[in-house]
Structure formats: C-alpha cells, structure tokens
Amino acid sequence: MLRPFELVEPTSLSETFGCLEHHGEEAKVYAGGSELLVAMRLGLLHSKMLVNIKHVPGMDQLELENGSLRVGSLVTHRRVETSALVRERFPLIARMESKVANVRVRNVGTLGGNLAFAEPHSDPATLFLVYGAEVVLQSSRGQRRIPLSEFFVGPYETVMEPAEILVEIRIPSFPQGMKGAYIRWGVLERPALNVAVGARLAEDRLLEAVRVAVGCVGPIPIRLQQLEESLRGMELSAAYQHIGSSGTAVRQWLAPVSDIFGSDDYKVYMVKTLLQRALRQAVEGDDHG
Numbered sequence: 001m002l003r004p005f006e007l008v009e010p011t012s013l014s015e016t017f018g019c020l021e022h023h024g025e026e027a028k029v030y031a032g033g034s035e036l037l038v039a040m041r042l043g044l045l046h047s048k049m050l051v052n053i054k055h056v057p058g059m060d061q062l063e064l065e066n067g068s069l070r071v072g073s074l075v076t077h078r079r080v081e082t083s084a085l086v087r088e089r090f091p092l093i094a095r096m097e098s099k100v101a102n103v104r105v106r107n108v109g110t111l112g113g114n115l116a117f118a119e120p121h122s123d124p125a126t127l128f129l130v131y132g133a134e135v136v137l138q139s140s141r142g143q144r145r146i147p148l149s150e151f152f153v154g155p156y157e158t159v160m161e162p163a164e165i166l167v168e169i170r171i172p173s174f175p176q177g178m179k180g181a182y183i184r185w186g187v188l189e190r191p192a193l194n195v196a197v198g199a200r201l202a203e204d205r206l207l208e209a210v211r212v213a214v215g216c217v218g219p220i221p222i223r224l225q226q227l228e229e230s231l232r233g234m235e236l237s238a239a240y241q242h243i244g245s246s247g248t249a250v251r252q253w254l255a256p257v258s259d260i261f262g263s264d265d266y267k268v269y270m271v272k273t274l275l276q277r278a279l280r281q282a283v284e285g286d287d288h289g
C-alpha cells in the first residue's frame, strides 16, 4: 500500500534544485514513476515528497548533434523505439528499446529514470556502453558530463550527488566502419543477461576494433576492456575460439553470483555463448548506427 506523500511539480530546473536541496533525503525525483511507485507500493522505499520533473522544460529533446544522439532524460522508451530519426541512424537502439518491458512501461518509463535507478537488469545501459555514451548531470552548482562507464557504482547506486539530476544522455555514432549487435536473454520481462558488441573488420578481415559490454551478471553493466584488447588483430574464427576459452577471465571480471536468474556457471557459459553470437551478428549484420 502507498503511504501518503506530498507531490510537488516544479516548472524549472532552478525550482527543482531548490526543492531537492531544501528537503534533502525526504524528497525524491519522480519522472515516469514506473520504478519509483512500484518500489513505494511494495514498501521497499518511502519518500515524504516526490518532485515531479515532467513539467520542467529542456529535458525532452531527441535530436542529432554532430553525429551524436542527444536524448533528454524525460524521453520515454517508446519515443526512442518509434522515432524515425533513431530508426534510421541508430536502428540497433530502436530495436533494443522495442524489447524493454512491455508497451505500458515503455510509454511512461524514461531513459533518465532507467539509468538513474541503476537497476542491474537494464537493457539501455549495456548497449549504450559500446557506443561510449555519456550522461549529463546538473545541479545548482552547474553541469558535468560523465562517461556512462563511470556512472554506475553498484546496484541502485550511481555517482550522482544529492540534489543532482540526470538531464541528458549523449550517444555518439559508432566510428566509421564499425557495426554492432545487442542480445538480451531471459524468460522474465527484464533481461537475465545481456551483451553488446561493436566490431570493425580491416580489409584483410582481421578484427581492427572491438567493443564488448555485458550487463545483468555483475553488480553493474561493464565494458570488458581486457577482452577487447585481446581480440584486436584476430581472425574471426580465432576470436570465437578465444571467447569460448575465456571462462576463467569472464568469471573474474564479472564475479557472477547464483540467483533466480541462474547459477554462476550458467551465467559464465551464457556470456561466452552470447558474446560469440553477438560478434558474429555484428560483423555479418548491417547495424552501422
């Protein structure tokens, strides 16, 4: 049952920061409410005040700027999924978004809320890592840009300071010639495991550049930079083999635990399998965006 709370509806960023600073821990940002209200209804979280940021202007842009996609934090999953711009320039992102939750959640849930909540089973977080995305955070002290790879600290924990909010996500295009793939795995609505790969083949068909991200397995989604480095310069068949034999390292990098999504052994096995599959899909596919 929902305990009573006060709802405030600022219409500017300065009003939002004033409210968050004045009420401290008692106030929580409210965007689509799809996570927040569920957590409050289940009694997992309580806040005396919700600060609804949906009427604050300047956080709903979805546009291209110098090849990067600028996504305001209030943009919903559904808007990204159905955007003609995203479908044309970042088709992999539009397809990933079409798999998030269900259409009801996608209609209200925002990208900013998804990343700010830092739920380890996030689709966008894992895919955005291989694009080298950044988040723009703002408080009354100004703005700062943080690589997404440095944003998550642990489950439900980010580097955001109290009274700081996420205002925008910036997603650069892949470098020239790089193609990508994203695979999510699971039987429940949220992914049990997901992987994203970006890969570019040189003329001699050796892997010239590789980006690899894995989510849901460890406490936060991460880029496997050591694996990326070891794959660089390899032939594809050698790369598939190398991934297949990297179980010990994968276990060390991701520290999987056994839970309702599967045993630690199963997760290591699935990470290797899905990474091989994603690499194949990336180099054979057509997703340049």
Ligand SMILES: Cc1cc2nc3c(=O)[nH]c(=O)nc-3n(C[C@H](O)[C@H](O)[C@H](O)COP(=O)(O)OP(=O)(O)OC[C@H]3O[C@@H](n4cnc5c(N)ncnc54)[C@H](O)[C@@H]3O)c2cc1C
Residues within 6 Å of the ligand: 028, 029, 030, 031, 032, 033, 034, 035, 036, 037, 038, 073, 074, 099, 100, 101, 102, 105, 108, 109, 110, 111, 112, 113, 114, 115, 116, 117, 121, 122, 123, 124, 164, 165, 166, 167, 189, 190, 191
């Ligand atoms: C049934 C269900 C299934 C789901 N399945 C998936 C799935 O398959 N894949 C997936 O990736 N996600 C999934 N989700 C999560 C979903 O993507 C998020 O619920 C949604 O994007 C959160 O956005 P929101 O605007 O509703 O956030 P809210 O619920 O409003 O807020 C979530 C948290 O983020 C904070 N917050 C929100 N916006 C900001 C901001 N701009 N700055 C700072 N803090 C902020 C809030 O204070 C709160 O702590 C699922 C959720 C549900 C309920």
